[in-house]
Amino acid sequence: MQLLKQMLPSAALAAAVAAALFFVVARRWRRASRCAGAIAIGAGYIAGHVLVAGCAPFPPRSATHWLFWFAVIGVIGAAADALVRPNGRIRLVTWAIICTTACRLILQPKFSYAWNAAEGWLWVFAIALGVVDLTCCLDLIERRPFGPATLFSVATVLCAGTCLALILSGSLLLGQLACVLIAIAVTCFLLITVTGPFHPGGAAVPLSLVCAGLLLSGFFYAELPAASALLFALAPAGALLPLGKESSPWRTLALRTASVGVPVAIAVALAFQASPPLAY
Amino acid sequence: MKPFTLVVALVSAFVLSADAADTFKVDPVHSFVLFSVQHLGIANTYGRFNDIAGTVVFDRDNPSKSSVELAVQVESLDTHNSIRERSLKSPDFFDVKQFPTMTFKSTKVEGSGEMLKVSGDLTIRGVTKPVTVDFKKGGEGKGVFGEMRGGGETRFTIKRSDFGMNFELGEVGDEVTIILSLEGVKK
Numbered sequence: 001m002q003l004l005k006q007m008l009p010s011a012a013l014a015a016a017v018a019a020a021l022f023f024v025v026a027r028r029w030r031r032a033s034r035c036a037g038a039i040a041i042g043a044g045y046i047a048g049h050v051l052v053a054g055c056a057p058f059p060p061r062s063a064t065h066w067l068f069w070f071a072v073i074g075v076i077g078a079a080a081d082a083l084v085r086p087n088g089r090i091r092l093v094t095w096a097i098i099c100t101t102a103c104r105l106i107l108q109p110k111f112s113y114a115w116n117a118a119e120g121w122l123w124v125f126a127i128a129l130g131v132v133d134l135t136c137c138l139d140l141i142e143r144r145p146f147g148p149a150t151l152f153s154v155a156t157v158l159c160a161g162t163c164l165a166l167i168l169s170g171s172l173l174l175g176q177l178a179c180v181l182i183a184i185a186v187t188c189f190l191l192i193t194v195t196g197p198f199h200p201g202g203a204a205v206p207l208s209l210v211c212a213g214l215l216l217s218g219f220f221y222a223e224l225p226a227a228s229a230l231l232f233a234l235a236p237a238g239a240l241l242p243l244g245k246e247s248s249p250w251r252t253l254a255l256r257t258a259s260v261g262v263p264v265a266i267a268v269a270l271a272f273q274a275s276p277p278l279a280y
Numbered sequence: 281m282k283p284f285t286l287v288v289a290l291v292s293a294f295v296l297s298a299d300a301a302d303t304f305k306v307d308p309v310h311s312f313v314l315f316s317v318q319h320l321g322i323a324n325t326y327g328r329f330n331d332i333a334g335t336v337v338f339d340r341d342n343p344s345k346s347s348v349e350l351a352v353q354v355e356s357l358d359t360h361n362s363i364r365e366r367s368l369k370s371p372d373f374f375d376v377k378q379f380p381t382m383t384f385k386s387t388k389v390e391g392s393g394e395m396l397k398v399s400g401d402l403t404i405r406g407v408t409k410p411v412t413v414d415f416k417k418g419g420e421g422k423g424v425f426g427e428m429r430g431g432g433e434t435r436f437t438i439k440r441s442d443f444g445m446n447f448e449l450g451e452v453g454d455e456v457t458i459i460l461s462l463e464g465v466k467k
Contacts, residue, residue: 061405062371063371064375171371172372172447173370174371174372217371220377221377276366277363
């Protein structure tokens with residue numbers, strides 16, 4: 001109960017900021033609607049982050065500070081993508097560069113205390129592959145018919161699992177930051193489904209960057225099991241599996257969300273199994 | 281004795297006698313870093329760090345030439361409860377995997393006799409802040425193996441939020457009282 005009380009203010013603020021921006025940008029500012037999802041997620045997360053952990057300094061000192069800046073980078077990346085509209089190959093290369101840089105930055109302490117340069121860069125490239133995979137999967141989900149609603153329902157399940165697993169891994173702070181993402185994803189999902197079909201885009205980049213940052217922080221700096229982190233990163237691919245004959249959009253959405261929910265549930269179960277009792 | 285050897289011996293003797301400072305290596309077995317912090321505004325919770333290392337240079341004739349350098353391994357945190365330690369070592373508080381060491385390096389030592397005012401840079405979680413503490417000098421004497429020992433103690437208060445430790449400021453107090461008791465072996 002105490003935990004919910006702690007999580008509520010930041011989640012509520014993030015949801016309110018995301019909803020306001022999502023609605024205004026997507027509905028009233030048509031030219032920017034291609035990156036409305038990114039702006040909503042980025043600004044919502046920044047507001048929630050400030051309430052949970054304070055404003056992050058620049059240059060950042062810790063992985064938690066980087067999560068704040070990843071949201072900013074995600075919004076800028078999505079806005080640039082919406083403006084330039086590059087072809088698929090250039091987008092992939094750009095994302096790969098952004099994801100590799102993000103991984104390198106968040107893993108700086110491991111370079112300082114644990115790894116030599118070669119070992120470190122091997123880790124960075126391997127992890128960046130996973131983050132690019134996560135970004136590509138979320139982007140592909142968004143581009144499908146009924147995509148934004150599916151993306152936000154998948155994001156809700158993914159962030160809910162991440163939140164639970166991070167709390168079980170010993171970090172309430174990271175759990176609260178994941179909870180901020182849940183609030184934003186739920187709000188955006190409700191806005192899309194309640195206010196009618198429209199297609200605000202660009203949510204995949206900030207969502208995957210912040211989510212990947214949380215998972216990396218959980219694995220390297222808390223006690224999130226490696227198998228859980230890997231399952232979370234790969235789970236969105238479940239939403240892209242062929243479902244046979246397409247039926248109603250809602251049924252398809254439910255099936256795609258459920259196919260992401262299965263690996264997410266396994267990841268949470270693994271984190272639960274690895275965690276000591278939460279009570280003192 | 282050759283003249284050159286004589287000169288070297290005389291110069292060495294002068295240099296050694298001019299340097300009245302004693303260097304003590306911190307004895308981790310007889311040194312303690314204890315802390316207390318309010319929990320829920322109800323009572324204090326206590327803890328300690330078991331791994332401390334460092335050097336104290338003490339010049340009794342001119343204390344301003346003294347210096348202190350200490351390093352504490354955060355992983356050695358001990359609060360008599362492994363679940364609380366897990367939480368304190370996590371990114372929520374000390375973030376031990378990103379910031380494994382806390383350090384103190386003196387910049388100025390003032391005073392004479394038993395009480396010294398030691399100013400220096402305290403680094404916790406990668407944030408360095410200046411602090412000034414009143415250090416009460418203890419006694420000096422010989423250990424069981426004939427080694428020369430010296431020590432002292434200080435008690436001071438810091439705000440954890442000054443060092444970027446902002447999480448659960450309502451539930452866990454902001455002010456942390458630190459007791460540092462040092463015993464060193466003369467080199």
